Amino acid sequence: MKKFSLMILFVLTVVLVAACGNNANNNTTAEPSAAANEGAAATAAPAESNSLEAVKASGKLRIGTEGTYAPFTFHDSDGKLTGFDVEIAREVSKRLGVEPEFIETQWDGIFAGMDAKRFDVIFNEVSITEDRKAKYDFSDPYIVSKAVLIVSEDNQDIKTFADLKGKKAGQSLTSNLSDIARENGAEIVATEGFNQAIDLLTSGRIDATVNDGLSFLDLKKQKPDVKIKKVDEIAEGSQSAAVFLKGNDELVKAVSDALAEMKSDGTYLKISEKYFGEDVSK
Missing domain, CATH: 3.40.190.10 (Periplasmic binding protein-like II)
Incomplete structure (x- = not known):
């Protein structure tokens, strides 16, 4: 009976020692993991400069x-x-x-x-x-500028924006000026900018263009003989x-x-x- 008791005590001791060893190993594994996380945070990319x-x-x-x-x-x-x-x-x-x-x-x-x-x-x-x-x-x-309606000098049909209905207007497709022409019923002819719109207008391939009033003034200053005229303008200027x-x-x-x-x-x-x-x- 004494030998049997000693044997049980020995087995229990071995089990306890093994359990303590496993806990120690688990704790040792967890600590580097936390350190690694801290290191990763420390080496993360800095915030992007403004x-x-x-x-x-x-x-x-x-x-x-x-x-x-x-x-x-x-x-x-x-x-x-x-x-x-x-x-x-x-x-x-x-x-x-x-x-x-x-x-x-x-x-x-x-x-x-x-x-x-x-x-x-x-x-x-x-x-x-x-x-x-x-x-x-x-x-x-x-x-600040105002949108103006430009036609050829001999055009007598278009006097206001409302007269654009059914007419061809040369416009940059993504411009807010194009929206004005479209809202007034114009058929939009795509252009790459003011100069091309004026070229199409003077050659008779379009009826009008809704464009920037300052661009019109500058063109008339540079080329006073160009055969175009301003017939209408938006009262409110755009910024x-x-x-x-x-x-x-x-x-x-x-x-x-x-x-x-x-x-x-x-x-x-x-x-x-x-x-x-x-x-x-x-």
């Missing part, structure tokens, strides 16, 4: 623009990219302490380019609309501004601040008068 910091770090501001929309963004006789929006963008870049890098893109693809992050901002006479505000952010407005992807609040503010400084110190007025002969910010 858009303004990223632009300054790169040393350049990537700007989407058409390059075919005089007088806002176009090429002069020497082939140099220039225009009202281009000069405004150059000055904004200077005040941010970076170089402007212009990426020329057709209007119909300019928002797709922004969505693909090909550029940081668009300077291209983009009107502020509720639909666009739902997807993009805008700087403070830097120009245009620089466009950004949402989530770039620091960059949006920096650009708006630069625009405010330009208006305050007279730089904006100088550029405005060069192209339009007056202050077009109001």
Whole structure:
């Protein structure tokens, strides 16, 4: 009986020692796991820098623009990219302490380019609309313009926007100006911009175009003999501004601040008068 009791005691001792060993092993395994988790957290990628910091770090501001929309963004006789929006963008870049890098893109693809992050901002006479505000952010407005109805000089049939019903209007498909023509019953003929619309109009391939009043004034100033006329205009002007992807609040503010400084110190007025002969910010 004594031997049997000793044997039971021995077995119990072995079982207890094994159990303690397993617990020790389990505890040893758990501790490195926690340490590994802490290490993973410590080596996780840092938060992405804000858009303004990223632009300054790169040393350049990537700007989407058409390059075919005089007088806002176009090429002069020497082939140099220039225009009202281009000069405004150059000055904004200077005040941010970076170089402007212009990426020329057709209007119909300019928002797709922004969505693909090909550029940081668009300077291209983009009107502020509720639909666009739902997807993009805008700087403070830097120009105000009115939509005008343009026809050939000898056209006597179209006198108001309502007369567009059943007529061919040359328009950029994604422009808010195209919406005005469409709402008045026009048949839309796709164009790549203002210049092409005027070419189609003067050659008789379209009946009219709803376009920017400032562009019309500039064209008549540059080519007073062009056989077109303005017959109607929208009473309320539209505001245009620089466009950004949402989530770039620091960059949006920096650009708006630069625009405010330009208006305050007279730089904006100088550029405005060069192209339009007056202050077009109001």
